[in-house]
Amino acid sequence: MDTKGIMAAVTVNSLISTYTHTSTLSSFNRSPTRLFTPTPTVSSFHPKFHLRLRASSSFSISSTALIDANTTDSIEVEKEAIESSSNLLACPVCYDSLTWTSDPGFSVDAIPGSSLQCSTCRKTYAGNQTHLDLTTTGGAKTYGEPMPASTEIFRLPLVSFLYERGWRQSFSVWGGFPGPEKEFELMKDFLKPVLGGNIIDASCGSGLFSRLFSKSGLFSLVVALDYSENMLQQCYEFIQQEESFPKENFVLVRADISRLPFLSNSVDAVHAGAALHCWPSPLAAVAEVSRVLQPGGVFVATTYIVDGPFTFVPFLSTLRQNISQVSGSYVFLSERELEDLCRACGLVGFKCIRNGLFVMISATKPI
Numbered sequence: 001m002d003t004k005g006i007m008a009a010v011t012v013n014s015l016i017s018t019y020t021h022t023s024t025l026s027s028f029n030r031s032p033t034r035l036f037t038p039t040p041t042v043s044s045f046h047p048k049f050h051l052r053l054r055a056s057s058s059f060s061i062s063s064t065a066l067i068d069a070n071t072t073d074s075i076e077v078e079k080e081a082i083e084s085s086s087n088l089l090a091c092p093v094c095y096d097s098l099t100w101t102s103d104p105g106f107s108v109d110a111i112p113g114s115s116l117q118c119s120t121c122r123k124t125y126a127g128n129q130t131h132l133d134l135t136t137t138g139g140a141k142t143y144g145e146p147m148p149a150s151t152e153i154f155r156l157p158l159v160s161f162l163y164e165r166g167w168r169q170s171f172s173v174w175g176g177f178p179g180p181e182k183e184f185e186l187m188k189d190f191l192k193p194v195l196g197g198n199i200i201d202a203s204c205g206s207g208l209f210s211r212l213f214s215k216s217g218l219f220s221l222v223v224a225l226d227y228s229e230n231m232l233q234q235c236y237e238f239i240q241q242e243e244s245f246p247k248e249n250f251v252l253v254r255a256d257i258s259r260l261p262f263l264s265n266s267v268d269a270v271h272a273g274a275a276l277h278c279w280p281s282p283l284a285a286v287a288e289v290s291r292v293l294q295p296g297g298v299f300v301a302t303t304y305i306v307d308g309p310f311t312f313v314p315f316l317s318t319l320r321q322n323i324s325q326v327s328g329s330y331v332f333l334s335e336r337e338l339e340d341l342c343r344a345c346g347l348v349g350f351k352c353i354r355n356g357l358f359v360m361i362s363a364t365k366p367i
């Protein structure tokens with residue numbers, strides 16, 4: 001890494017840590033003070049993957065915000081470790097390893113007709129046209145449990161269809177979400193230590209980030225995971241529409257965030273975009289994330305925090321409880337709450353970036 005590159009990395013990292021606990025980036029400054037325009041060359045070695053990363057980046061940083069990140073990375077991942085990636089799937093019933101009973105299906109096109117079996121309970125899991133169903137109810141014929149509304153709503157075909165056709169874009173209007181491309185650029189800083197490893201896009205929805213992860217070439221394996229079969233269907237269709245989408249080492253998985261179908265200590269990175277507040281139990285979910293992450297693995301997530309002027313709303317905690325009981329949606333009221341959640345689940349090094357109600361958090365499994 002040349003001097004400019006080192007300065008860029010240090011400045012970005014220190015900026016992010018400055019905002020740990022106390023950061024409230026009131027807005028993403030649109031006319032930033034341009035302090036530098038680095039073109040760093042980064043060489044990084046993931047413990048499992050030999051990774052060569054060339055980054056040509058253009059960051060704009062002001063004293064108040066990480067504003068405009070426009071990064072293009074080209075990466076060469078020596079895929080000798082892909083084999084170990086294929087060992088990460090686990091039975092959601094007993095968490096023991098799953099073995100392919102057909103050819104390993106770590107490709108979008110290999111999923112139809114593929115099947116896996118648990119080495120302990122012998123339950124089998126099959127792939128359908130679009131995804132592998134690794135829910136505990138997968139394969140059940142008559143039994144099924146309804147989830148809270150905040151999960152069920154995304155299973156509706158219409159909601160899944162509309163998600164990338166206006167629904168997600170509305171988060172920028174009311175919630176300060178910077179939008180997928182910019183969010184991806186922001187999270188790349190958090191993900192730097194695990195580039196070249198595998199990544200789970202948990203609650204991927206229609207896969208807007210999963211697709212970016214895959215096309216970036218920054219990860220050796222991308223698992224797009226969601227509970228909604230219709231969201232996965234949308235993701236599958238978007239992929240089919242793209243002529244040169246890299247379908248190898250990309251797999252769509254249906255699973256419940258509270259029962260992740262991965263071996264403990266097997267995952268390098270978990271991303272969860274705009275999903276923490278939709279999960280039936282953020283605590284159970286983040287505990288699962290922590291279980292599957294390897295030591296040094298990174299969790300990065302976005303959600304919103306109802307604070308600032310909302311703090312003065314009377315009985316806010318009671319209101320939050322009522323919303324949660326009716327919809328299953330968990331409304332976060334402070335950064336400290338999110339940090340506490342991560343810490344309670346054994347994750348350390350909490351960092352966050354704010355923009356209005358929007359927050360991006362990151363925490364790491366201790367080494």
Ligand SMILES: C[S@@+](CC[C@H](N)C(=O)[O-])C[C@H]1O[C@@H](n2cnc3c(N)ncnc32)[C@H](O)[C@@H]1O
Pocket residue numbers: 147150151154155168202203204205206207208209225226227228231255256257258272273274275278279280
């Ligand atoms: C608001 S969308 C976020 C989609 C995408 N990650 C993004 O950044 O736009 C929330 C997603 O969480 C998923 N979800 C809700 N409950 C879930 C659960 N129990 N397990 C897995 N995914 C769940 C929904 O199906 C939905 O796709």
